Amino acid sequence: MRQKPALVLLTTLLLTLAAGIAAGNWKTLRNDQLHDPSNPSLRVLQDPEEALALLPPDTAGNMVNWVTALQRGIISPRSSLREDREHEILDDDVLMLDTMPLPYVRFPHRPHSEWMGCETCHEKLFVSVAGANAINMGKILDGQYCGVCHGAVAFPLTECNRCHNTDSSTVSGARPGGTLP
Amino acid sequence: MSPSARGRRIGILCAGLLPVAFAWGEYADVILNSRSEAEGVAPVIFPHWFHRIRFRCSVCHVELGIEMRVGSNSMRMDSITNGEYCGACHDGQTAWSVDNCDLCHSGRPGLATGIQGGHQTGGPGKY
Numbered sequence: 525m526r527q528k529p530a531l532v533l534l535t536t537l538l539l540t541l542a543a544g545i546a547a548g549n550w551k552t553l554r555n556d557q558l559h560d561p562s563n564p565s566l567r568v569l570q571d572p573e574e575a576l577a578l579l580p581p582d583t584a585g586n587m588v589n590w591v592t593a594l595q596r597g598i599i600s601p602r603s604s605l606r607e608d609r610e611h612e613i614l615d616d617d618v619l620m621l622d623t624m625p626l627p628y629v630r631f632p633h634r635p636h637s638e639w640m641g642c643e644t645c646h647e648k649l650f651v652s653v654a655g656a657n658a659i660n661m662g663k664i665l666d667g668q669y670c671g672v673c674h675g676a677v678a679f680p681l682t683e684c685n686r687c688h689n690t691d692s693s694t695v696s697g698a699r700p701g702g703t704l705p
Numbered sequence: 706m707s708p709s710a711r712g713r714r715i716g717i718l719c720a721g722l723l724p725v726a727f728a729w730g731e732y733a734d735v736i737l738n739s740r741s742e743a744e745g746v747a748p749v750i751f752p753h754w755f756h757r758i759r760f761r762c763s764v765c766h767v768e769l770g771i772e773m774r775v776g777s778n779s780m781r782m783d784s785i786t787n788g789e790y791c792g793a794c795h796d797g798q799t800a801w802s803v804d805n806c807d808l809c810h811s812g813r814p815g816l817a818t819g820i821q822g823g824h825q826t827g828g829p830g831k832y
Contacts, residue, residue: 550731551730551731553811556729556730556731556734557729557730557813558729558730558734558736558750558812558813558816558821559750559811559812559813560811560812560813560814563747563807563811564807565805565807565808565811568808569752569808569811570752570755572731572752572754575754575758576731576754585732585733586731586732586733586754587732588754590757599758601757601758601759601760601761601764602759602760602761602764603760603761603763603764604763604764604768605764605769605793606768611761639761639762640761640762640763641761641762641763641767643763643767644762644763644766644767644773649773667774672773672774673773676733676820677732677733677753677754677757677820680732680822
């Protein structure tokens with residue numbers, strides 16, 4: 525009988541977690557444990573739910589599919605403070621084959637460049653040479669490479685199969701870091 | 706496995722889930738408190754999710770030169786007032802001006818500089 529309280533606690537936690545995943549579960553600024561509820565300016569600031577509930581849903585992070593939101597034109601964030609600046613988009617996929625027992629990574633340039641252009645990543649975070657970036661999960665979990673954004677502002681690193689998305693049997697003759705159309 | 710050993714294991718599992726079930730703030734809320742409280746104002750809560758609805762990444766992280774690592778930008782109010790960093794937009798025309806202190810300096814006392822997790826994650830390095 526000694527484990528009964530622990531089981532009740534576990535069940536409660538799992539239900540809380542499930543509820544959090546199932547719905548947006550955005551907290552109000554007044555109850556988010558970050559903002560000072562005595563600050564009179566909170567009534568001016570926007571609660572996350574007011575903005576995020578209108579966007580295409582997802583199951584992690586902000587619970588918003590930011591790529592779809594941009595591609596469908598539901599939001600149209602500015603890409604420059606200058607009028608004359610072109611926003612470059614690259615439409616190919618980069619294959620990462622050194623993934624040990626996990627499926628290969630097929631990295632789509634298009635949604636990334638739609639959001640970020642080129643210079644946000646290149647050449648500071650990633651060198652634009654096939655196979656020249658020593659990426660591994662340890663570094664990503666530590667907030668480097670993909671982990672600069674994923675796990676911080678883009679979908680979190682709990683979503684393994686969104687990146688490890690390509691069965692090795694479906695790709696032949698690819699070289700590490702090579703691109704696919 | 707003895708009942709007590711099983712109870713211990715379940716306890717450890719529960720402890721592992723705690724940061725996930727009770728994560729605070731909204732995913733990608735950024736807390737800036739390297740200087741704020743030491744200089745007598747509340748910590749800044751920067752809602753990254755709010756700003757990305759209006760601006761793509763390169764506006765702030767290329768054009769304004771804001772590094773993508775919390776705590777690595779030497780932001781001071783005098784540089785912001787002079788139009789750098791947040792001050793590029795928070796000038797009273799594009800967005801509210803910097804004399805609305807507590808719209809940005811809105812955090813509870815004692816918060817540590819960092820980026821918040823939220824659904825399914827505690828933020829960078831917290832899994």
